[in-house]
Amino acid sequence: MTAALEQVPAHQTPQARDRWLARRRWARAGWLYAFMLVMSFFFLGPFVTGLLSSLKDNPNEYPPTLNIPQLTPQFIGRAWSLGVQGSGDGWQGGLTPGRQVSFEVSVKSPPGAPQTPPTVALFPYQPVSLVAIARQAQARDYAALKTEEVARSGDTRTYRVTVQSPVLTRQSGQTVRAVLSAPDANLRAQLPGGEVVPVTLDTPEAQAKQYELNEGQAVELVRGAAGYTLRGPLFERTPLQVDVQRGQSIVGSTLPPSDRQNFGRSFAYRNVTPGVLGYSFNNYRRAFNETRDSKSGRSLFFSWVMNSFLYAFLRVAAAVVFCSLAGYALARMTFPGKNLIFLGAVLFVQMVPSQVNLVSNYVLLKDLNLLNIWGLWLSGLVAAGGVFLMKQFFEGMPRELEESAAIDGASTLTTFFRVMLPQAGPALIALAITQFQGAWNDFFWPLVILRENSSFTLTVGLSNFRELYGGQGDYGLILAGAVLSAIPVIILFVVFQRYFVDTGADSAVKG
Amino acid sequence: MSQQRSQTSTAYLFLAPFLITTAVFFFYAFGRALYYSFTDFNLFNTPQLIGVKPYADVLNDPSFRRALGNSLVFALVTTTLQTIGALLMAVALNNKIRGMGFFRSAWYMPSITSSVVITLIFLWLFQRRGIANYLITQWQIYQPLVLTFLGVLLALQLGQVLWERARRLPAGWLDPALAAVSALGALAVTALLAWTGVVGAREVPPFDYQYFADKWIEVGGVRVLSVPLLVIIIQNTFTTIPTLMLFFLAGLQNIPGALYEAADIDGATPWQKLTRVTVPMLRPVTFFVVTVGLIGTMQMFDQVAVIGSAAPPDTLVTLAYYVYSNTFKAGAAPVNMASAAAIILALIILAMVFVQRRFFPSEAT
Numbered sequence: 047m048t049a050a051l052e053q054v055p056a057h058q059t060p061q062a063r064d065r066w067l068a069r070r071r072w073a074r075a076g077w078l079y080a081f082m083l084v085m086s087f088f089f090l091g092p093f094v095t096g097l098l099s100s101l102k103d104n105p106n107e108y109p110p111t112l113n114i115p116q117l118t119p120q121f122i123g124r125a126w127s128l129g130v131q132g133s134g135d136g137w138q139g140g141l142t143p144g145r146q147v148s149f150e151v152s153v154k155s156p157p158g159a160p161q162t163p164p165t166v167a168l169f170p171y172q173p174v175s176l177v178a179i180a181r182q183a184q185a186r187d188y189a190a191l192k193t194e195e196v197a198r199s200g201d202t203r204t205y206r207v208t209v210q211s212p213v214l215t216r217q218s219g220q221t222v223r224a225v226l227s228a229p230d231a232n233l234r235a236q237l238p239g240g241e242v243v244p245v246t247l248d249t250p251e252a253q254a255k256q257y258e259l260n261e262g263q264a265v266e267l268v269r270g271a272a273g274y275t276l277r278g279p280l281f282e283r284t285p286l287q288v289d290v291q292r293g294q295s296i297v298g299s300t301l302p303p304s305d306r307q308n309f310g311r312s313f314a315y316r317n318v319t320p321g322v323l324g325y326s327f328n329n330y331r332r333a334f335n336e337t338r339d340s341k342s343g344r345s346l347f348f349s350w351v352m353n354s355f356l357y358a359f360l361r362v363a364a365a366v367v368f369c370s371l372a373g374y375a376l377a378r379m380t381f382p383g384k385n386l387i388f389l390g391a392v393l394f395v396q397m398v399p400s401q402v403n404l405v406s407n408y409v410l411l412k413d414l415n416l417l418n419i420w421g422l423w424l425s426g427l428v429a430a431g432g433v434f435l436m437k438q439f440f441e442g443m444p445r446e447l448e449e450s451a452a453i454d455g456a457s458t459l460t461t462f463f464r465v466m467l468p469q470a471g472p473a474l475i476a477l478a479i480t481q482f483q484g485a486w487n488d489f490f491w492p493l494v495i496l497r498e499n500s501s502f503t504l505t506v507g508l509s510n511f512r513e514l515y516g517g518q519g520d521y522g523l524i525l526a527g528a529v530l531s532a533i534p535v536i537i538l539f540v541v542f543q544r545y546f547v548d549t550g551a552d553s554a555v556k557g
Numbered sequence: 558m559s560q561q562r563s564q565t566s567t568a569y570l571f572l573a574p575f576l577i578t579t580a581v582f583f584f585y586a587f588g589r590a591l592y593y594s595f596t597d598f599n600l601f602n603t604p605q606l607i608g609v610k611p612y613a614d615v616l617n618d619p620s621f622r623r624a625l626g627n628s629l630v631f632a633l634v635t636t637t638l639q640t641i642g643a644l645l646m647a648v649a650l651n652n653k654i655r656g657m658g659f660f661r662s663a664w665y666m667p668s669i670t671s672s673v674v675i676t677l678i679f680l681w682l683f684q685r686r687g688i689a690n691y692l693i694t695q696w697q698i699y700q701p702l703v704l705t706f707l708g709v710l711l712a713l714q715l716g717q718v719l720w721e722r723a724r725r726l727p728a729g730w731l732d733p734a735l736a737a738v739s740a741l742g743a744l745a746v747t748a749l750l751a752w753t754g755v756v757g758a759r760e761v762p763p764f765d766y767q768y769f770a771d772k773w774i775e776v777g778g779v780r781v782l783s784v785p786l787l788v789i790i791i792q793n794t795f796t797t798i799p800t801l802m803l804f805f806l807a808g809l810q811n812i813p814g815a816l817y818e819a820a821d822i823d824g825a826t827p828w829q830k831l832t833r834v835t836v837p838m839l840r841p842v843t844f845f846v847v848t849v850g851l852i853g854t855m856q857m858f859d860q861v862a863v864i865g866s867a868a869p870p871d872t873l874v875t876l877a878y879y880v881y882s883n884t885f886k887a888g889a890a891p892v893n894m895a896s897a898a899a900i901i902l903a904l905i906i907l908a909m910v911f912v913q914r915r916f917f918p919s920e921a922t
Contacts, residue, residue, distance in 0.1 A: 066726070073734035075654055082660045085646065089664045089799065095688055096678045108686040108763070368574040375571035379564055387572065391579045397910055398587065399856045401880040402899040405593060405892050406586035408884070409600070425582045428575040458567045487671030489859045494881070505673040509863045512677060516867055521681045528674040539669045543662050546669060 093532075100329050100525035103304040103316065115302045116326040124300050129321025132209075132284065139321025141185055143266050143278030144213045149318045150196070151288050152204045152298040159293030163193050166207050171285045171316065173336035183263055183279035188212060188255075202297060207286070209318065214252035214278045219270035221277055226263045235265060235274065243267075246275045262343055282335070283317040283324070301325070329526035336523075339500050347527065349500050350507035353419060354486055354531075357503055360423045361485040362478045368428040369477060370470060373436025374462055378448065392437075395430040400490060408494055419503075422495045429484070432477050439473035440466065476545040483535050483546075504531045594896035599889040611893040612901075621898060623871050624879040628855055628902075630782050631875065635790050636850040639797045640843065646798060647805030648835060668799040672859040679792045680864060683768045693764040701756045706747045713739035729826070769868040783872035789860045797853070801846050808842035809835070844913060851909045855902065876902040 099105035101116040115121045129139030131147045141147065155161050168186035190210045197204040224235035224243075233245040233256060245267060247253045252275075259265070259279065266277040288303075289312045290296055296303075296313050301320075303313035317324055323331055337346040375381075376388055411421040447469065451461040467474075489505045496502050502510065508527050515523050539546055569576075594611055596604035615621050650661065667675060682688045696703070717735045721728035728735060750756045772784040812835065820830050836843075858877035874882075876898060883895035 069734045070732065073732075073737045076737060077733050078649065078652055078654060079656075081649060082656075085649075086660060086663050089667055089795070092675070092678050092682060092795075093666060093670075096681065099681075105681070106684065106686065108691065110688055110691055371571040372575035375568040379568040379571075381565040381568040384568075387576070391576065391583075395579060395583050397852060397907060398583075398903050399877065399899070399906060401856070401858070401877045402590050402896075402903050403583060403586035404590075404880060404899065405598075405600075405884050405896055406589040407582055409589075410581075410586070424578070427578040427582075430579070433575055458564065462571075483669060487673070489671065489673050489862070490877075490881075493862060505671055508673050508677060509865070512680070512863055512867070513865060516680065519684075521684075524677055525681060528677045532670045532674050535669050535671075536666070539662075539665070543665075546665065 096525050097529055100522060100529050101326055102522070103328070105329075105521045105525055106519055116328075121301055122322055122326060125320045125325035126322050128300070128319050129324065132211075132319030133280075133321070135321060137321050137323050139282075139317070139319045139324040141189065141209070141211050141281040141284045141319045143211050143280075145211050147209045147284065147319055149207045149209065149286065149300050149315075150204055151207060151296060151300075151313075152202055153290050153294050154202045154297045155291075155294045156201050160291040162291055163195065163203075163205055164294075164296070165289045166191055166193055167287050167289075168209070169285050169287050169314070171283050173332070181260055183255075183259060183281065185209070185211070185281040185284045187258065188278065188281075189284070204298075207288070209284055209286070211281070212251065212278065214255070215248050215268050215275040217248060217268045217270035217272060217275045219268045222267050222269055222274075223280070224265055224267050224274075226259055226261055226265060228261050233259070233276070235267060243274045246273055248272065248275045252276050252278075281319075284319045286315045286318045288313045288315070327526075329522040330530065332523055333526045333530065342500070344500070346500060346502075347507065347530075350502050350504045351530075353501060354504040355534075357419055357422060357488075357492075358482045358485040360419075361426065361429075362481045364423070364427050365429055365432045365477055365481040366474055369432035370436045370467060370474065371462075372428060372433045373438075374440050374466060376433065376437045377440035378466075379458075388437075392430050392434050396434070404494055411495060417495055417497050418501055419496070422491055425495070426488075426491065429481065432481060435477055435480070436470075436473060439470060443469060472545070475542065479538055479542050479545055482538060486531075486535055590896045590899055593893055594900050596893055598892045598896075600884075600892050601889060604893075607893075611891075611897040614891075615894045615897045615901070618894070620871070620874060621879055621894075624874045624876050624898075625901075626781075627783070627786060627872075627874060628857070628876045631786060631790060631793075631857060632851055632854040634782070635793050635797075635854045636847060638790065638794045639801055639850055640846055642794060642798045643801035643846065644805050644836075644839070644843070647802045647809055648831065650802065650806060651809045664802070665799045667796045672796065673863050675792060675796055676789075676860045676863040679788060680769075680867065683788050685765055685767050686763070689768075690764045690766055693766075694761060697761045697764060698758045701759060702747055702751060705750060705756050706743050709746045710736075710739050710743035713742045769864065769872075771869040771872060773872070785864065785868040785872045789857070789864075789873070792860065793854065793857070797850070801850070804842055804846055805839060808839045812838045848910055848913050851913075852906055855906050855909070876905075 095110075098112065098114060098117075099110070102114055103116075125139070126136040128147060128149070129136045132145055133140040133142045134145075151164060151166075153164055168184075168189060168191065170184045170186050172181065188211060190212065192208040192210065193205050194208075195203055196206045222237060224237050226245075227234045227236045227242055233247065234242050235245050236242050245265075247256055264280040266280060267274045268277050288296065288299070289308070292311065295310055299313070299315070301315060301318065304316040305314040306312070307314070317328070320328065333347050334345050338344065339346055339349070376384065376392070407425050408417075411417055411425065414421070416424065443466070447465055448461055451465045456464065487505065488503070489509070492503045492506045493509070496506055499507070499510065504527075508524070508531060511524050511527050515521075593604060595606055595608060596611075597607050598604040646664075650657065684690075714730075714736055717739060718728045718730055718732065721732075721735065747756070768788050769785050773780040774782045774784070774787070816834050816838070817830060820834055825833065856877050857875050858881065861873045861875055861878040862881070864873060880895045880899045880902065883891050883898065
């Protein structure tokens with residue numbers, strides 16, 4: 047606004063004029079920052095709310111609040127100590143045989159209301175998994191509950207609920223963790239080392255449970271004189287429900303409830319032995335643990351992550367080698383058909399939508415038996431965009447380099463690998479990260495080509511999540527999956543920001 | 558001469574992987590798609606040539622017409638919105654102030670994350686009882702306070718500018734310093750009025766709008782734009798603005814400062830500088846951005862596939878999705894129609910690019 051300078055009336059002193067202009071500059075900067083902050087909320091808001099809500103027990107809570115117990119140090123501390131009580135592991139939590147957990151609930155009973163203690167019960171929790179998996183043992187069928195009053199102030203009484211997990215064996219000795227293997231006449235378990243051992247049920251309590259235990263159940267065994275005896279199953283969660291009478295109300299508990307029902311008289315705690323991971327990152331743990339392949343029992347989500355990494359790695363490796371070769375040839379060599387190749391194979395290819403080739407490539411890869419990651423990789427082996435990028439880069443490099451190499455008697459191949467390629471570091475990094483990002487975020491071709499749910503990449507798997515859980519509104523799982531899948535590219539972006547910003551051309555064309 | 562020949566063979570050696578995969582997975586595929594589009598292929602039979610019947614079938618398919626309409630509306634609206642939005646943001650970002658690097662990278666976030674992730678987050682935001690509806694409810698609740706604030710702001714600004722002008726100072730209507738004072742004043746007045754109870758928050762029922770349903774914006778009885786598609790337009794604009802903004806920023810940095818100095822000397826207002834200097838100088842970049850935008854938006858697929866059954870099919874089907882769903886239809890899939898639709902999509906995109914280059918030539922593309 048230097049224009050204002052000329053218009054300032056002559057009777058103003060220079061100092062006053064400077065003050066006027068300075069004031070205006072400051073105000074302009076202030077407005078600019080305000081605008082930038084608003085836009086930051088706009089661009090980052092969806093990610094931040096999604097991230098915060100993915101930690102909540104119920105991301106659909108209405109009205110939404112930013113008061114998230116999962117992020118409160120006090121409750122994280124209690125989750126840790128409950129996890130330690132339940133299993134000795136403050137991170138993973140869970141309930142293991144022989145352990146005892148105390149959980150406190152405060153109930154307000156005004157004079158006119160019933161003065162009875164609350165009703166407490168464990169309830170079953172079965173994961174809604176991608177494929178039905180065998181029923182896991184539930185804490186409800188094993189653990190014993192005890193309620194006692196521990197404090198009273200005014201008309202509020204505090205009760206201590208004790209959850210006691212039983213030991214099913216009388217043997218003593220070293221305890222080992224194992225997983226039950228496929229059922230036959232005898233109960234068998236696979237030790238962490240891979241060894242399969244027979245399991246003895248030496249007490250009536252243990253024998254009573256033998257038909258309820260399924261393959262894949264995590265258990266604790268005692269290695270004693272009589273071989274391996276069953277100490278009891280391991281529970282990942284201990285869901286607890288507390289109900290009070292009409293007129294009473296629950297005013298506090300060790301952890302805040304996951305659900306309130308029945309006008310605040312019925313509280314459900316999804317897990318009273320969460321540990322930090324089971325409390326703050328419950329949805330993230332579920333994404334890995336509750337999506338198991340029915341055949342192999344492996345975590346599907348984990349497979350998807352691995353597939354995405356493999357695909358991205360393959361794409362990057364191929365692009366770095368082949369795109370730079372092709373780019374260099376197009377930039378620096380003279381040969382017949384050069385323009386035709388550039389126009390036809392680089393520019394035209396980028397303009398034609400990939401849907402045109404869908405049927406043909408699908409049929410071709412199916413005939414070659416390549417409807418998997420390798421087929422996906424092969425069909426996008428050399429990205430036209432990458433060739434374009436490398437061509438632009440090599441065109442900008444000084445010719446003297448090649449000329450001096452030629453004078454020294456180097457062949458074209460030597461010149462390329464010894465002289466030009468080492469100089470291309472920045473362009474190769476840019477190429478590698480755009481290819482990684484492109485492969486990681488790729489959706490259309492993986493959706494077309496990958497047909498087995500264990501061979502999906504993360505994007506296809508996530509859209510599958512939507513189909514399966516979106517209807518049930520289980521957005522905790524969906525958001526957790528979305529956040530997890532965004533993390534690698536965000537890390538890449540934070541580290542290599544400069545290169546992203548330089549080569550945004552690729553992602554502009556994304557749908 | 559022999560050196561020339563050896564260079565030719567080396568060049569083709571270097572290009573071989575690229576040329577072979579392009580030939581197999583692009584040109585061969587393209588030719589075969591063209592061939593399928595004239596046959597009765599359904600993935601399981603041996604293709605027989607049947608002439609242009611697939612094209613006629615496709616053009617007669619109401620679902621295809623809907624897809625075509627949706628794609629064109631989506632492409633035009635989104636390209637317009639994202640180009641204008643990116644331009645304005647680039648102009649704002651082109652100021653040299655501290656912390657600009659931080660803002661640039663923060664805003665770039667939507668561009669690097671996958672469209673699947675962003676679509677899932679938007680599906681969650683736009684639920685019936687989601688954050689979007691919650692924010693609209695909040696707006697309705699606090700509307701009296703906001704409107705009071707804006708009204709007082711306007712009045713104060715008007716008063717101040719007139720006062721300064723009476724003192725023969727050259728104050729513009731949007732003078733930032735005066736506006737800051739006005740904003741503080743308006744805040745104080747609104748707080749006072751709220752405290753005394755003259756204006757306050759209203760009681761409103763929660764805004765309960767279902768976005769992913771069979772709802773349409775109609776013009777003269779013709780269904781133009783569906784509400785689910787509108788949500789995708791918002792999402793897509795959100796995703797692409799940061800990338801396009803970078804192109805504009807690069808373009809802005811190439812505009813010689815002398816032009817603005819000359820405009821200043823002529824006494825141009827900021828608006829005049831934007832429309833008379835910035836926009837014309839950015840024309841090449843703008844055409845590039847529009848071309849890229851049209852190519853990208855015409856191929857929009859990810860969002861539709863992720864939302865899938867959550868919205869009625871007609872509201873979201875696009876050409877790309879039509880091709881996909883016809884190829885993988887249960888039973889005998891009309892692959893010939895899918896191929897024909899894909900060829901039509903390719904022709905539309907090529908025509909758009911051609912028109913762009915023919916009538917708006919620029920050095921940037």
